[in-house]
Amino acid sequence: MKNLPAVAGGSPVRAQYLVFGSPSIGEEEISEVSQSMRSGWVGTGPKVKTFEEMFRKFKNCRHAIAVSSCTAALHLSLLILKIKSGHEVITTPLTFAATANCIVHAGAKPVFADVELKTMNIDPVEVEKKITKNTKAIIPVHLAGRPCEMDALMGLARSSRLRVIEDAAHAIESLYKGKPIGTLGDLGCFSFYVTKNVTTVEGGMVVTDQDDLASQIKSLALHGLTQDAWQRFSDEGFKHYQVVSAGFKYNMTDIHASIGIHQLKKMEVHAQRREEIWEIYNQSFKELPLILPSPTPPDQRHAYHLYTPLLELERVRCTRDEFLQALHQENIGAGIHYVALHLHPFYQKTFGYRAGQFPRAEFISHRTFSLPFSAKLTHQDVEDVVQAVKKILAYYRK
Numbered sequence: 001m002k003n004l005p006a007v008a009g010g011s012p013v014r015a016q017y018l019v020f021g022s023p024s025i026g027e028e029e030i031s032e033v034s035q036s037m038r039s040g041w042v043g044t045g046p047k048v049k050t051f052e053e054m055f056r057k058f059k060n061c062r063h064a065i066a067v068s069s070c071t072a073a074l075h076l077s078l079l080i081l082k083i084k085s086g087h088e089v090i091t092t093p094l095t096f097a098a099t100a101n102c103i104v105h106a107g108a109k110p111v112f113a114d115v116e117l118k119t120m121n122i123d124p125v126e127v128e129k130k131i132t133k134n135t136k137a138i139i140p141v142h143l144a145g146r147p148c149e150m151d152a153l154m155g156l157a158r159s160s161r162l163r164v165i166e167d168a169a170h171a172i173e174s175l176y177k178g179k180p181i182g183t184l185g186d187l188g189c190f191s192f193y194v195t196k197n198v199t200t201v202e203g204g205m206v207v208t209d210q211d212d213l214a215s216q217i218k219s220l221a222l223h224g225l226t227q228d229a230w231q232r233f234s235d236e237g238f239k240h241y242q243v244v245s246a247g248f249k250y251n252m253t254d255i256h257a258s259i260g261i262h263q264l265k266k267m268e269v270h271a272q273r274r275e276e277i278w279e280i281y282n283q284s285f286k287e288l289p290l291i292l293p294s295p296t297p298p299d300q301r302h303a304y305h306l307y308t309p310l311l312e313l314e315r316v317r318c319t320r321d322e323f324l325q326a327l328h329q330e331n332i333g334a335g336i337h338y339v340a341l342h343l344h345p346f347y348q349k350t351f352g353y354r355a356g357q358f359p360r361a362e363f364i365s366h367r368t369f370s371l372p373f374s375a376k377l378t379h380q381d382v383e384d385v386v387q388a389v390k391k392i393l394a395y396y397r398k
């Protein structure tokens with residue numbers, strides 16, 4: 001066979017390693033960070049306020065509160081909804097650890113509900129089956145940027161008096177029937193981690209239309225104080241604060257917000273580039289032993305955060321992990337989003353979860369992989385990914 005993959009002794013498609021999830025950061029972000037550092041104001045200050053206001057307007061909601069991560073955003077959201085020991089929170093097993101870990105941090109039990117094969121998102125029919133008298137909330141995760149079935153989930157929440165916290169870590173640009181994702185539930189949580197569509201390196205945001213929830217998040221994110229730290233030290237004069245709860249240190253800094261301000265301005269340009277790459281991948285992989293992401297309904301906007309095909313194990317002579325190792329040897333980085341949480345030792349030991357309980361999440365978990373998919377990718381990078389995938393699958397195809 002000519003054109004052997006590197007894993008079988010051929011030459012890799014590229015000499016330089018293509019890092020998975022490398023962000024597109026330009027001179028604007030770099031000079032804004034320098035300007036903040038020179039200004040003497042590097043902590044939580046005016047740039048955080050600007051970033052919050054830009055995000056609030058973009059989401060068309062009443063409040064946007066910047067925090068240090070989406071994990072912090074989820075944790076605070078659960079706490080202010082008074083979720084605690086004895087309570088259950090329903091979420092998807094096909095998510096990052098942070099979603100379910102936060103439920104554990106709040107003292108409650110994460111109850112998984114299986115996903116839909118087509119969307120890979122939590123299935124409202126499965127959610128309904130999991131509701132008990134102890135259920136207090138649902139955390140839908142808009143996986144890869146594709147909106148969950150929010151009408152059905154909000155209907156269940158209303159009829160069973162449950163709160164909804166949207167894990168919108170992947171879904172900054174997403175819309176559901178014209179409404180911005182994150183604003184459909186009681187609270188929406190966003191991530192600005194390095195690989196995300198909008199990055200601040202580390203960072204998060206909570207959005208809500210409910211004034212009382214917003215003021216609790218603000219206070220709890222900063223030690224449970226009554227005043228923002230930046231107001232305490234601003235040129236508006238000395239201000240006292242009071243401690244009203246045992247809060248956390250979850251505030252965002254002006255250094256991080258400096259990056260976010262410019263990332264947000266470039267968001268649509270970056271989104272357009274990712275959509276182009278999505279189309280190139282879809283067209284290039286049509287004939288391969290892969291299940292490609294299913295199209296998004298016309299009344300939804302996908303944020304195109306991750307490109308996650310499934311490897312058709314039945315049609316190839318390799319496991320998903322061997323396939324990823326072969327990509328690695330072509331000098332192409334890839335990810336897995338995710339190995340289902342009920343298969344991880346902590347969730348098995350602590351809550352008794354076991355393999356076989358969520359067959360659709362497991363089907364995806366064993367087959368999913370994420371290809372490089374950032375606005376930073378050049379035409380050549382995308383071409384290299386396509387060539388590598390084709391070469392490896394030609395070799396492993398049954």
Ligand SMILES: Cc1ncc(COP(=O)(O)O)c(C=O)c1O
Pocket residue numbers: 068069070071072095096098099141167169170190191192193203204
């Ligand atoms: C679905 C999901 N939820 C939550 C998080 C946590 O975000 P952060 O890293 O900002 O805490 C992530 C991070 O990757 C995520 O993918």
